[in-house]
Amino acid sequence: MALAGTGAFLWQAQRAAPAFPADGMIAQQADAPTMTAPASPEFSGDIDAEQGLALAADAWGDMERVADPVERKLVNLGRGETLMQLLLDAEVPQEHAQGAISALRGVYDPRRMRSGQEIKVLFDHSAGDGKFVGFEFQPAVERSVSVSFDGVRFQAAEVAKPLQRRWVAAQGRIESSLYQAGYASGVPTPVLNALINKLFNYDVDWQRDIQPGDSFEVLYEQYLTESGEVAKVGTVSYAALTLSGKRRELFLYEDSDGSADYFTRKGESVRKALLRTPVDGARLTSGFGMRMHPLLGYSKMHKGADFGAPTGTPVFAAGDGIVEEAGQKGAYGNYVRIRHNREIATAYAHLSRFGSGLRRGARVNQGDVIGYVGSTGRSTGPHLHYEVHRGGKQVNPMSVDLPTGRNLDGKELKRFQAVLAQIEDRYADAQAGLTLVSASAGRPAAKAEGCRKAPGC
Ligand SMILES: [Zn+2]
Structure with missing residues (x-):
């Protein structure tokens, strides 16, 4: 019995990516299964067709599933190495490597690949010859790119992996510096950088204004992979600093023209046209x-x-x-x-x-x-x-009078006040440990209902 003749197909989770009719299409893989391929070595590489079927039936009790005949050879892009060199080193015939790379260019510029990038080079053993059939790599945690041979030519696809967004609230007392206090509260460095260099840099002199007993609060986005790992940190939507008893609060607001900025509770932009001191701690x-x-x-x-x-x-x-x-x-x-x-x-x-x-x-x-x-x-x-x-x-940079950012009024101020109330609810919920989750595509947040009343939830 020849494997090819029995309608061999791959494990869903191992399949590289759907082959799209047109190059350059970006697909949102909505509900991709996270099932992993069987770990048993019998399931990779070159195997006897009948043995493969028997093993599959044994392991899964399902005659329709057979082992993947595609070998995934893991290689890393070396410093200064081109994708072409990497493929040639992996013993891919030059002509096929060229075909695959030119398909890739439709969705991803290979010059953007960084040294150290992990690449899976695919060889199909179903006909026993280990023919090169493409490669896969993940340029970012939320994106994967694949090039596959459809029997006639190479096709490339970029797949956006769904990330889940949630809001994280953090607070702490400042003893020596905001960095130290934030770090102790588990606030990621990009968030602290935003607070120090962007949000509060107009009004706070980090050398002189910080006193023991000051405090901070922050609400920021976090993006998680399907398996619950933190993929990246998103924007800060709220931050407050209480310095020597004086409270400064900032709310992120995107106006009806789509430009986003931080505003005080009164709707005054915190932005000054220019930073007074464009260097840290100087x-x-x-x-x-x-x-x-x-x-x-x-x-x-x-x-x-x-x-x-x-x-x-x-x-x-x-x-x-x-x-x-x-x-x-x-x-x-x-x-x-x-x-x-x-x-x-x-x-x-x-x-x-x-x-x-x-x-x-x-x-x-x-x-x-x-x-x-x-x-x-x-x-x-x-x-x-x-x-x-x-x-x-x-x-004179120290005395030049420069215009400040704008203040919200009228309809825009009303709209801002509604957003502000939403941010405060979100902060209270995140602080109470409620899970606030929404899809990364920018759809509105769906609160995890039923969680609100459960203790310790
Ligand atoms: Zn000078």
């Missing part, structure tokens, strides 16, 4: 104005503000904008300039290196890391030289 070492130049030895106009900080300290974009320049610039050393609007730009000099992906034309958000403190160019030691340009001329 002190102003030299202000704007005439000064004796430390290297040149004569009096010279200093057209920016210098912040002393150790080499490698992250430098943040002072506001949203477009990178106008990023590269070496004479005495400035490694230099970045961001245009915020027609009138205002900011510049950052002497950087040791640039933020990842930072290049001319890139869009940055306020608080994004654009580079790291250094001492490149004409500089006596590690510091950030920071300039604010208004109408093309440098102005």
Whole structure:
């Protein structure tokens, strides 16, 4: 009996991905089973057809299921290695490798693959020849990509794996720093970074304002895989800081135009047009104005503000904008300039290196890391030289009067108040340990009913 003739088919969970008629389609795999393939070694590789059927029947009592004739050879992409080299090393004929890679390009750019990426190279043993039939990999926890041979040509598919969203509430007392308090309460680093560098960076001086006995609260999203593992952390929807008895609360609100920002309870935007200090924990070492130049030895106009900080300290974009320049610039050393609007730009000099992906034309958000403190160019030691340009001329970054964010009013304020109430309910529920779960596709949250009354639920 030939396996192929008996209508061999694969275990559902092992099947790579549905073969789509058109390249470039993205499918939402709604209810993919999480069943795992039998662990027994008899079920992988080259097996005798009748033995395979007997084993399958034995193990599962189901004559319709047979072992998977497709071998999945696990390889990792080496540093600097191309996918083509990897496939050739795995003894895939060049022509087939080319066909598979060109199919892949329809859904995923192979140049985006990182070294270390795990790739399963598939060989079909059903005809006994171990023919190359494609490969699979998972570029992110919520996405998998597969290329498979449909008998005529290679087809590629990208499958979005459903993630579940839930809200997590955390709170704690601050003894020395928000980082330490947050860490002790199990708050993930990206959430703490958002609180420190984005949400509260306008109003809080992290060096001076924190006192023992201060406290924080935060509500953030978490995305889980089907097996319940945390796949990623989502946005912060609420945060509060109580510093020396003064409470500051911020709520995430997406307005009717779709732009999201943080607002106080009164609907006032927390956003200032530019951060005053675009570097963490730095002190102003030299202000704007005439000064004796430390290297040149004569009096010279200093057209920016210098912040002393150790080499490698992250430098943040002072506001949203477009990178106008990023590269070496004479005495400035490694230099970045961001245009915020027609009138205002900011510049950052002497950087040791640039933020990842930072290049001319890139869009940055306020608080994004654009580079790291250094001492490149004409500089006596590690510091950030920071300039604010208004109408093309440098102005004093410490005293320039810049417009603040907007305040909500009218209909928008009413809408915000409804969202605020929803966030407060969500916080109370998350704090009480209720499970708030919704699909990752952005559908509204469905509360786990029946949980509300159960003690300890
Ligand atoms: Zn300077």
